[in-house]
Amino acid sequence: MDAIAAGDAISDEKPVSKNTKNFTKSYTFRVILQGIITIWAATTFTFFLVRLLPGNPVSIRIDQLMQQGYTIEEARNQAATLFDFNPDEPMLQQYSTYMVNLVQGNLGTSITSAGTPVRDQILRFLPWTLISVGSALLISFSVGILLGIMIAYWRGGVLDNVITALASILSGIPDYVYAILIILIAGVQLQWFNVGEMRGGVTQGIPAGFTVEYISSVIKHALLPVITYLLATVGVWILSMKSSTISVLGEDYINVAKARGLSEGRILTAYVGRNAMLPLVTRLAISIGFVLSGSVIVERFFEYPGLGLQLARAVGARDYTTMQGIFLVITIGVIVSNILADLVMGWLDPRVSLEDN
Amino acid sequence: MTMNQDVVFSVKNLSMSYLADRGRVRAVNNVSFDLHKGETLAVIGESGCGKSSLNLSLIRQIPRTAEIESGTMDYITREGQHIDVLKLSPARLRKFLWSEVAMVFQGAQNALNPVIRIADMVYDTGKAHGINKAESKKRALRLFEQVRLDPMRVFNAYPHELSGGMRQRVLLALSLILRPQVVIMDEPTTGVDILTQRSILEVLKELRMQLNFSIIFISHDLAVAAEIADTIATMYAGEFVEMGPVRQVFYNPRHAYTLSLLNAAPRLSVGEEELHSIKGSPPDLIDPPSGCKFHERCNFATDICQHTVPPIERDGAHQVACHHSDLVRKERAEVLNK
Numbered sequence: 285m286d287a288i289a290a291g292d293a294i295s296d297e298k299p300v301s302k303n304t305k306n307f308t309k310s311y312t313f314r315v316i317l318q319g320i321i322t323i324w325a326a327t328t329f330t331f332f333l334v335r336l337l338p339g340n341p342v343s344i345r346i347d348q349l350m351q352q353g354y355t356i357e358e359a360r361n362q363a364a365t366l367f368d369f370n371p372d373e374p375m376l377q378q379y380s381t382y383m384v385n386l387v388q389g390n391l392g393t394s395i396t397s398a399g400t401p402v403r404d405q406i407l408r409f410l411p412w413t414l415i416s417v418g419s420a421l422l423i424s425f426s427v428g429i430l431l432g433i434m435i436a437y438w439r440g441g442v443l444d445n446v447i448t449a450l451a452s453i454l455s456g457i458p459d460y461v462y463a464i465l466i467i468l469i470a471g472v473q474l475q476w477f478n479v480g481e482m483r484g485g486v487t488q489g490i491p492a493g494f495t496v497e498y499i500s501s502v503i504k505h506a507l508l509p510v511i512t513y514l515l516a517t518v519g520v521w522i523l524s525m526k527s528s529t530i531s532v533l534g535e536d537y538i539n540v541a542k543a544r545g546l547s548e549g550r551i552l553t554a555y556v557g558r559n560a561m562l563p564l565v566t567r568l569a570i571s572i573g574f575v576l577s578g579s580v581i582v583e584r585f586f587e588y589p590g591l592g593l594q595l596a597r598a599v600g601a602r603d604y605t606t607m608q609g610i611f612l613v614i615t616i617g618v619i620v621s622n623i624l625a626d627l628v629m630g631w632l633d634p635r636v637s638l639e640d641n
Numbered sequence: 642m643t644m645n646q647d648v649v650f651s652v653k654n655l656s657m658s659y660l661a662d663r664g665r666v667r668a669v670n671n672v673s674f675d676l677h678k679g680e681t682l683a684v685i686g687e688s689g690c691g692k693s694s695l696n697l698s699l700i701r702q703i704p705r706t707a708e709i710e711s712g713t714m715d716y717i718t719r720e721g722q723h724i725d726v727l728k729l730s731p732a733r734l735r736k737f738l739w740s741e742v743a744m745v746f747q748g749a750q751n752a753l754n755p756v757i758r759i760a761d762m763v764y765d766t767g768k769a770h771g772i773n774k775a776e777s778k779k780r781a782l783r784l785f786e787q788v789r790l791d792p793m794r795v796f797n798a799y800p801h802e803l804s805g806g807m808r809q810r811v812l813l814a815l816s817l818i819l820r821p822q823v824v825i826m827d828e829p830t831t832g833v834d835i836l837t838q839r840s841i842l843e844v845l846k847e848l849r850m851q852l853n854f855s856i857i858f859i860s861h862d863l864a865v866a867a868e869i870a871d872t873i874a875t876m877y878a879g880e881f882v883e884m885g886p887v888r889q890v891f892y893n894p895r896h897a898y899t900l901s902l903l904n905a906a907p908r909l910s911v912g913e914e915e916l917h918s919i920k921g922s923p924p925d926l927i928d929p930p931s932g933c934k935f936h937e938r939c940n941f942a943t944d945i946c947q948h949t950v951p952p953i954e955r956d957g958a959h960q961v962a963c964h965h966s967d968l969v970r971k972e973r974a975e976v977l978n979k
Contacts, residue, residue: 536751543700543746544815545738546769554765555754562756633756634799 311630311637319623326615330608331382332375345395345604391609396601402609405594410613412485413583413590416506417575420513425568427514428521433557435522436529447522455519459578462512463585482508483587508586513575524567529560562633569625573618648717649822649855650676650699650742655712657698664927668694668707670879676823681849681856683870683887685863685902689923691879692859693747696827699857700744701726701734716741719822740770743816745809747827747859752812753800759811760796763818770819777818784814787851788844806837810844817852825857830865842869863906867891872958875899878924878934885959894973895959895966897939903973933964941965 342363349359373381385392391402431451435444471479481487487501532538533556541555579592587593591610598606630637657669668691676682684692697703699714714726718741729737746752754762760778767777778796785792788810800808809829816824829845830838842865849856860866866873866887873890875883875898883896894900904917921938924930930937936946943964951962963969 536746537754539702540744540746540752540812541754541765543702543738543744544766544769545735545740546765547735550765550769554757554761558756559754635755635801 312627315623315626315630319619322619323616326619327383327386327612328379330611330615331379342604344602386612391612392605394603394606396598396603396606402606405606406591406609406613409589409591409594412506412588413576413579413592415502416509416583416588416590417513417572417579419506420510421517421568421572421575423510424514424518425521425564428518429525429557429561429564432522432525433529433552433560436526436533436560437552439526439530448526451519451522453519454515455517455523457516459512459516459575460581460585462515463508463582466508466512467585477508485589505588509579509582509588509590512582512586513578516578517571517575520571521564524564525560528563529556532556532560535559558632562629565625565628565632569618569621572621573614576614576617647677648675649678650717650857651713651715652676652699653713653715655695655698655714656710657694657703657707658710659694659704659707661706661927666926667710667929668879668926669698672712672876672879672881674874674881674884676855676857678822679849679853679855680872681858681870682872682874683858683860683866684874684876684881685860685866686876687902687919687923688861690876691926692861692876693827694879695876696744696825696857696859699726699825700738700742701729716823736770739766739816739821740819741821742823742825743819743821745812745816745824745826745829747829747831750805750808750832753808755800757799758796759798759800759803762815763796766815766818772819780818781814784817785811787848788814789840790814806833806841809833809837809841813841813845813848817848817854820852821854823855823857825859827859828861829858830860830862838865845869863891863902875902878926878929880934880962882935882963883959883961885957885961889959892973892977893959893970895954895956895961895970896963897941897965897969898935898963900969900973901938901940904976933962941968 345363346356346359349362350356354362389403391406394400394402394405397405431447435441435447438444467479470476471482482505485502485505486492486498487505490498490501492498538551538555541551546555576592579590580596581592582588583590583592584596591613595607595610597603598610626636652675653673655669655672656667659666659668670691672695674682684695686692694703694707697707698709701709703709709727712727716724716726716737718724724737724741726734726737726742753759760781763777763781764774767774767780772780781796782792785795790807790810795803795807795811800811803811813829830841833841845856846869848854856869858866858869870887873883873885873887874881875890875896877898883890883894883899890899891903894903898919901917901919905919907916919938924934924937930947932948933939933942933946933951936942939946945964949964951964953960953962954966
């Protein structure tokens with residue numbers, strides 16, 4: 285580096301050295317470790333919350349059984365088998381048993397459908413929610429980002445005014461209202477689809493498998509919840525992306541890029557789009573939690589056999605073990621999506637992976 | 642330097658204005674100058690006098706709320722071909738920018754895209770002008786060396802990994818990568834410490850010697866302008882009120898505003914002398930003052946200044962638009978003689 289040898293006062297400045305570090309010090313490792321700690325904390329919190337609060341599910345169950353004529357001993361034993369724990373054990377002992385079971389994937393058995401492991405129930409219903417919520421969020425995020433950039437570029441035009449107004453209205457209406465409107469207007473009034481036929485995750489009698497018939501039926505049945513989530517979320521993405529893009533468009537590096545004669549396409553993607561998207565990636569992770577909680581109501585409207593419908597049923601039937609299992613899955617889902625968002629951020633924005641050091 | 646065949650960029654009667662709710666803000670008013678090969682023209686003036694608007698007009702990158710009202714910008718290529726910059730189509734303008742006229746923007750902190758590497762910015766620039774990656778890289782590494790950066794390390798760095806001074810030098814190098822004839826620099830030494838400022842000026846002078854490009858240098862720092870410029874233009878309320886060779890403008894200013902600027906600048910050589918700030922603030926350009934726009938703040942102002950726009954007087958390469966240029970010259974001579 286002859287250039288440095290010839291240097292003066294400036295030669296001692298060096299870029300912040302960022303050599304390859306071992307994995308345990310890397311950003312990825314830190315993010316994943318933080319995620320695991322958060323999941324552990326959330327599980328522990330839920331465990332003690334359920335057992336320490338007055339009127340906890342176990343004692344309510346015992347009370348119920350005693351009212352049905354069981355003695356307290358019988359009731360406790362019944363409850364113990366149902367919740368898969370021994371109420372006489374010290375709390376810490378119960379906790380360690382619970383955690384050991386949890387790590388092995390054992391979430392206990394359902395109270396209402398006796399003998400069905402909660403894990404099996406979750407595995408049966410989770411895919412439907414993943415398909416509907418996941419595809420809705422992806423579509424809504426992509427559409428929102430594209431429209432947001434577009435109207436930011438042509439701000440003040442007719443398109444901007446129409447889409448901005450529409451997005452504000454859309455984002456102001458909660459998802460269950462969309463579900464009702466879709467059923468009432470599109471289904472009952474306009475007869476665009478048969479409300480009865482659209483119930484369930486797939487049309488009855490079609491064998492599961494990678495056949496065109498089965499997959500198209502899955503898509504058809506997912507359509508209503510997907511459209512509902514889409515309408516409820518896309519407005520926020522459009523508006524956030526618009527404001528984010530407008531602020532990026534005012535940055536010096538955009539003017540510099542234009543002055544350098546770069547093509548519009550390159551400026552739009554690598555200079556405007558990538559920078560404007562950064563704040564939205566974090567919000568995507570947060571919104572997954574919101575959409576999952578929204579699915580409790582939305583799936584009930586459409587009788588869509590997802591986790592939300594199952595949770596609603598479990599709440600109605602006081603099926604505490606199932607509830608606890610589903611809460612756990614939702615918690616983990618939100619935390620995992622946050623981890624993913626952090627990792628994507630680290631990849632999109634090189635400053636992020638350094639800042640925490 | 643006054644030989645006409647040496648002109649690379651000839652700007653005549655350029656006016657640019659912003660359209661605000663209250664009316665039209667003429668930020669650049671009737672500006673004319675000839676920039677010669679290898680010449681450095683420094684434009685000095687207070688904040689808000691229209692320096693940066695002039696810059697953006699010269700590369701036609703004005704904000705959406707602004708328009709270039711009138712004027713011509715004639716650019717002469719190395720092959721002697723004339724280009725009417727204001728008439729270029731968007732596509733031709735894109736090719737023209739950076740390969741003929743490049744720009745070093747104000748505020749190095751924010752002029753580089755934070756999420757991609759310096760290398761990508763080099764490649765982007767090359768690609769937009771038909772230069773392949775290998776050649777772009779070769780040129781960039783050579784230029785980084787010339788601006789005294791560690792070439793490979795900077796090439797692979799992200800902007801946040803570089804200090805302010807390094808970024809400013811990266812921008813300088815990047816502006817020269819397509820070998821333009823003209824580089825516009827908007828306050829390139831603002832916001833960096835005095836040592837870094839010094840080294841950037843040194844580097845700039847070296848590069849100018851080696852590569853022989855012309856510079857339009859925008860600054861409010863008179864000391865920096867005096868050091869780097871061949872020609873000084875004083876800008877006030879969107880107009881070039883005085884323009885001439887650097888020594889003449891600094892030692893024999895003939896416009897009251899230039900004199901006020903000089904009196905407001907601290908000098909090490911004159912220890913006892915008091916600094917005089919200029920009273921008032923730059924005028925409202927939506928409703929500019931009548932006559933000479935400086936008359937409300939001027940110590941020399943008389944009736945004529947209020948009513949009549951001063952004509953441009955020429956004395957060789959030195960031109961001025963002031964009713965009292967003789968009085969100004971006299972007062973400056975007295976100060977210097979003390």
